[in-house]
Amino acid sequence: MSNPIIWTKDLTVSFGAHRVVDNVSIAIDQGVFTTIIGPNGAGKTSLFNLISGLIKPTSGQVFMRGTDITHLSPIERVKMGMGRSFQLTNLFPALTVHENVRLAVQARSDLGLDMWRPFHRFRAINDEVESLLGDVRLTEKRSFLAAHLTHSEQRKLELAMVLSLKPAVLLLDEPTAGMALEDVPAMLELLTTIKNDKQITTVLIEHKMDLVASLSDVVIVLASGAILTKGNPSEVADNALVRTAYLGGGKYGAASA
């Protein structure tokens, strides 16, 4: 019945003596909205880095649609349909909002190394950029430099860029991190739209528990690099182990209170 699009087998990475990701075996099922939670320093971002190919594991494997991708480059993984956002905003700061998204659309459009035709002549690409900017409500900011947006707008811009890759798997690392509280509902709305798009399997890292509860089909709890438990949001919330794990980090209690 289960149909994992991504799975990991005994995935481990150590920095020196520090085992940051410790024997993690997870399966992300196609079309299931999965959220990874865990205290600060639990290894959530490191797990994303391993899955997306930013870092290589000390041991263990990563599979995508049945293929062992452990030794593939990040570029090859993107080509296979993996898109990711970063915990710290990762944009082209001195380029306009439009150009940021356009570069993302171009990346998927397979223009090869066209060195002569001016970029603004590609009608289909520009139309797609406009529609994506509309989706994330950034149309009016299209000619702003990315660096001049508010932090919340930058997070939305990055999301638009990753979405324009039309990924089969979307890895989102705390898309609401550092966002002003009043901007969170807009992001939740966006994430809900993504969730409803059945072409995309989303894996989310998130601290805000109300967000986690309303979006997730499955929650995976990571602590000290290892999987503590896995289940639907209410099961996880009731889990005594999770409560103990979060006492150190404190965020779970704070956010759900």
Place this chain on the structure above:
Amino acid sequence: MLASLQKRLHDTVRQGVFHPQFHFLAYALLGVLLLLPQLTGLVTVGLFTRIFVLAVFGMSYDLLRGYAGIINLGHALFFGGGTYIAGIVFANYGTSPSMLGLAVLGTTAYAMLAALLMGKIAFRGGNVVACAMITLALGEIVRQIAESWRAVTHGADGLTFPIPMMFRDRVALYYYALAFMVIMMLALRQFIMSPTGRVLLAIRENEQRAIFLGYNTASYKLVALQVAGVVCGWSGVMFALTSRFANTELLTVQQTLNALLVTIVGGTGTLYGAIVGTAFVQLAQHTLLGLRGVHPIFERWLLFFGAIYVFVVLFMPTGIVGLYQRFISHWLQPVKPR
């Protein structure tokens, strides 16, 4: 109407995308340059010929540094290589116009091959410092080869050679060089505005993000290096026509640093900044040298020069073009940053 003008200007200022239709200044300047040989003597004509040729060298450097964010400390190997190849062809096979064709073809092949090797080695790890050191070493290797291959290059003595008849007239050469510069600027601009050129900007801005959009950044950097290398090699061939002499100084790091300084003074990531910078540096050098007769302190023009560079780096980090753009964007600002 005004809105569209504002948008154009805005793009110019914000994106390093320049619309020539806006640059009436550039047209006015071109008009003056077309008339210049009628208005001045041969010394000035020679000086400007040199500016045009070196400006292309500067622009090719700016393509790497200002657009792709690549620090190439061996860039002179393309420039000096072009001058040497032209010199060797003219000295050994005569000066018929077809020999110029041979020199250009030879330089193109050399530059493409050199860029391929350089890129394959230097862009491997994606580390900026390693790239700078590797390119520095490769430039030095080429200089060593030119110095020790005496039979062909005449080593440290340098190589004197004749040039085709059509370029011997100083005024004619001036116009050829001007046309060369304008064509190269338009071609490089076209390249930068192409989808591939846009990816170079992305790499400069944030290579990791570019990789995670699926761009194979190493191969884009290689393309940039090939284009810059070939254009730079051609400017070396043009330089051969102006100097009729090649020596190993053309292959030194100093030669590369000249291009770097020209882009700093003029403004990086703009292309025409390299033209402005080259003109500024050459004219300043010429003027300071001319003042030798007034006071012996001007013998030490390098001293003044150092001071000018320090001033520019400290107070005009965006160069002359950046200053100009700040000035106009102050007048017309369609969007206010937050």
